[in-house]
Amino acid sequence: MRIATWNVNSITARLPRLLAWLESSGTDVLCLQEAKLAEEQFPYDELRAAGYEAAVNATGRWNGVAVVSRLGLEDVVKGLPGDPGYDGAEEPRAISATCGPVRVWSVYVPNGREVDHPHYAYKLQWFEALKAAVAGDAQGSRPFAVLGDYNVAPTDEDVFDVAAFEGLTHVTPAERAALAALREAGLSDVVPRPLKYDRPYTYWDYRQLAFPKNRGMRIDLVYANEPFTKAVTDAYVDREERKGKGASDHAPVVVDLDV
DNA sequence: ATGGCCACCTATGGTGGA
Numbered sequence: 581m582r583i584a585t586w587n588v589n590s591i592t593a594r595l596p597r598l599l600a601w602l603e604s605s606g607t608d609v610l611c612l613q614e615a616k617l618a619e620e621q622f623p624y625d626e627l628r629a630a631g632y633e634a635a636v637n638a639t640g641r642w643n644g645v646a647v648v649s650r651l652g653l654e655d656v657v658k659g660l661p662g663d664p665g666y667d668g669a670e671e672p673r674a675i676s677a678t679c680g681p682v683r684v685w686s687v688y689v690p691n692g693r694e695v696d697h698p699h700y701a702y703k704l705q706w707f708e709a710l711k712a713a714v715a716g717d718a719q720g721s722r723p724f725a726v727l728g729d730y731n732v733a734p735t736d737e738d739v740f741d742v743a744a745f746e747g748l749t750h751v752t753p754a755e756r757a758a759l760a761a762l763r764e765a766g767l768s769d770v771v772p773r774p775l776k777y778d779r780p781y782t783y784w785d786y787r788q789l790a791f792p793k794n795r796g797m798r799i800d801l802v803y804a805n806e807p808f809t810k811a812v813t814d815a816y817v818d819r820e821e822r823k824g825k826g827a828s829d830h831a832p833v834v835v836d837l838d839v
Numbered sequence: 840a841t842g843g844c845c846a847c848c849t850a851t852g853g854t855g856g857a
Contacts, residue, residue, distance in 0.1 A: 786856095787844045799857080
């Protein structure tokens with residue numbers, strides 16, 4: 581089976597490309613982030629016509645996640661148990677479902693904005709809640725993975741220039757420690773192949789020709805338990821999808837599994 | 840080729856993204 585994660589930066593803006601990519605890539609299960617619409621506006625009909633069901637957690641213009649599957653969709657759980665909330669409200673940043681032999685989460689980790697911003701503290705708390713929520717499945721015998729936009733570059737090699745991130749979020753020790761805690765809970769980083777250049781970046785800013793210059797970051801991650809990682813036959817970043825007019829600023833990460 | 844921000848909102852600039 582082929583499973584992917586992709587921050588689409590608005591389902592509405594991306595729908596033509598999303599439908600075309602699902603077909604051309606042969607993806608069976610897609611964890612998507614930044615739907616940027618309310619659940620009742622989700623294009624269920626268009627996806628159904630293409631052969632996919634969708635489980636959606638989305639409330640409006642910000643955030644929003646979904647699992648899109650043509651291999652079934654069972655035991656859907658919307659939201660993150662123990663979500664600390666931001667500014668008094670829980671945000672739609674997580675959804676989980678079982679798709680055939682695999683259980684997956686689609687997550688959109690809070691950005692953090694700035695290191696001294698309350699959103700950064702929220703980000704770290706959110707990671708704590710995520711670790712607690714997935715610890716059981718991480719130790720289980722069923723293939724399990726948390727896929728999504730983690731908004732953290734795991735190592736200095738995962739940004740185009742570490743000096744450019746001095747004092748910024750996404751590279752701080754505390755954020756990387758949160759990833760390490762997930763690994764200690766039983767999940768491993770399934771690092772994809774880049775299809776060009778030497779680093780498997782997944783995000784390039786829209787501004788300043790970042791994509792043509794390959795000034796990217798690897799922040800879209802697949803954290804998987806041992807039964808899942810043992811089944812991986814290939815993983816790559818589909819950078820072609822970052823090209824051209826109407827692209828998201830993130831490229832899909834695609835994982836092939838022999839299950 | 841991959842090209843100089845994008846997307847949203849009961850908008851006409853502010854907010855969020857990273």
